[in-house]
Amino acid sequence: MTWRAVLILWCVAGLACAAQQTPGTFDSFFASPAADLAREHAPDLYEQARTAWTAAEGAQRHKDGAAADDQRTEARLWLTAAVAEAERVQLDRRRAELQREEERWAKQLARDQQASAVVARDISRYEARAVALDEAERLSALSERPTLNDATLDAILTRVRLNLALAEALGASDEQLQPLRERAEVTARRRPHSAKAAEALLWKTEALIGQMRAQWPEPRPGASIELVETALATGFAADRMGSGVLIRSERFFTSNGNVSNATVKRFHGLLAAFPHGPVACQVAVPELPGRVWAHRVARLVERLRRMDDPGRVSTGMVVTRSLSAGAVQCTFAAYRGL
Template sequence: MSRPALLLVAVAISACAGSQQSARTSELLFATPEAELARQYAPDLYARAESAWVHSGDSQGRKDEQAADDYRTESRLWLAGAVAEAERVQLDRRRAELQSEEERWAKQLARDQEASAAVARDISRHEANAIALREAERLAALTESTTMSAATLDAVLTRVRLNLALAEALGATDEQLLPLRERVDVIARKRPNSARTAEALLRDSEILIGQMRADWPEPRPGASTALVETASVTGFAADRLGSAVLIRSERFFGSNGQVSTATVRRFIGLLRAFPHGPVACQVAVPELGSRVWARRVAQLVERFGRMGDPERVSTSMVATESLGAGTVQCTFAAYREP
C-alpha cells in the first residue's frame, strides 16, 4: 500500500478517535519523513495542511470539537495529497534525470563510434599506403622493357589513387583529376604487364601534386616526410637530415656508363612533385681528373638541362670512397623540418 493510501487510512481511523488522540496523531503525521518530503516538493499543498491544522487548534481552543475534527480531517487530507504530489514530483525528476543520463550516454556513444570510425579509416589508409609503398618499390627497379606482376600493378594503382585523393585535398580541379582517373580505370580494366604505362601514371599523379604545392610560398610542415616517402616509392634512397632531405641512387648510370633515361625521368618527376628550392647534386667519381667520368657527368647535366627549370639543379663531381662510382646524391635544401 502506498504512503498516500496509508495516510487516508489514518484519516479514517483518526476521525473515530478522541480529539486528544487525534491531535497526537496529527503531530506525528507532520513529523514523518513523508511529511518532510511533502514540505520540500509540494509546498503549496503542505501549507494548506498546516493551515487547516492551525484552524483545528483554534477551534479546539474555542471548545468547538466538531469544527476541530473537521479541520483535522481536512489537514490530513491535504497532507496526504501533498505526499502524493511529492512522490509524483520526485518520480518526474528521476525520470528526467534518467532521460538526461541516457541522452548523455547516447551522445558519448555516438562520439566514441565516430572516433572509432575515424581511427579505422586512418588505419585502413595507412595500411593501404604501406602496401603501396612496399610494392611500388619493386616498380622503381624495373626497366622500360620489363614486365611487372599483378601485385605490383595493384600496388601502383593504389598509390595513384592515394595521390589523386591528396591532390584533390590540395585543391586540384575535376578538370585536372578526370584524365588521370580515367587512365586509372583503363589500366585497372586492361591490366597491362608493361611497367612503363603504370610508371608514367604514377609519375603524372606525383606531378599533379607538385602543381598544387607550387602555389605554396614554401614547403608546409610534413613536406620533408612526404618527399622521403615519394622518393622511396620511385626507387631512390632517401634520408631526412636536420636541414634538408638527401636523395641517393646508383641507377643514374647503366653498366655501360650511359645515363639511364628511366632514372632521370623519375628524378625529374620527383623534382616536379616537390617544386621548392634549389637542389644540389653530387656524382661520386673515383678521381676528379677522370675524363671518362667528366664526360658521363656532362651527359647527366645535359639531361637535367632539358627539364622546365634547368637552373634549379646544380651538379658537381666529388671524389669519395664511401660511395660507389656513379652514385648520385642530391640535397633538397628547402625541405627541412622546423
C-alpha cells in the same frame, strides 16, 4: 474539480468515522519523513494542511469537537495530497536525471564511435599508404631487373590508362594520346616480359601529364591536392603546409648508403607531372660537418639533376632529430595555398 471540492467530498464521506479519530498532536502528525518531503517539494499543499490543523486546534480549544474533527480530516487530506505531490516531483526529477544521464552516455557513445571511425580511417590510410609504397617500389624498380611478372604488368597498364585519362582531362589531343593508347593495347595483348619497355611507357604518360600542366602559367586551384594524392600513390609521404606541399621519404638512400634508383625515379616522375616552380630539398643528417653524409648528399644532388630542368631542385643538409638520418623532405613552393 478544485482541491477544496474534493476535500469537502472526502470530508462528507469520512464524517461518520471522524468522531472516532484520536485528535493527536501537531508533532505526531507532521513530524515524519513523508511530511518533511511534502514540506520541501510541495510547500503550498503542505501549508494548506498546516492551516487546517491550526483551525482544528482552535476548534478544539473552543470545545467544538465536530469542527475540530472536520479540520483534522481536511488537514490529513491536504497532507496526503502534499506527500503524493512531493513523490511526483521526486519521480519527475529522477526521471529528468536519468534522461540527462542517458543523453550524456549517448553523446559519449557517439564520441567513442567517432573516435573509432577516425582510428579506423587512420589505419586504412596507413595500410593504403603501405600498399602504395610497395607497389610504387615495385613499379619504380623495373629497370633493376630484366623481366616482370603478369601482376606487375597489369599494375603498370592500370597506371598507364589512368595517366592517359588524366592527360586527356588536362587537354591532351588525340595526336598525343593515340600513340600511347596503341602502345598500351599492344603491351596488354602481347604481354611482353621486358621491364624496360613497360617502364618507358609508364614514364611517357607521366611526362605527358606534366607537359599539359606546364602550359599553365601557374598551378590551377586544387593542384596541391592532386600533388599530395599523386605523391601518396607513388609511395611518398605528403602534406599541405603553409610553405607549399611537403614531400617526404626515408628511401632515397639504401641501407648501405647508396642512392636508391627506384626512389629517384619516382621523384623524377613526380617532378615531371607537377612542373611548376622551384623545389627545395633537405637531407636529414646526424651531424655537420660529416664527410660520409656530404658524399652521399653530393651523389643524390647529381642524380636529381638528371632531368630536363636541372636547376629546379636545390638540395641541402640539415641536422634534426625529427627525421631519421638520410630522410629527405622536399617542398614544392609553387603549390602553396592551392
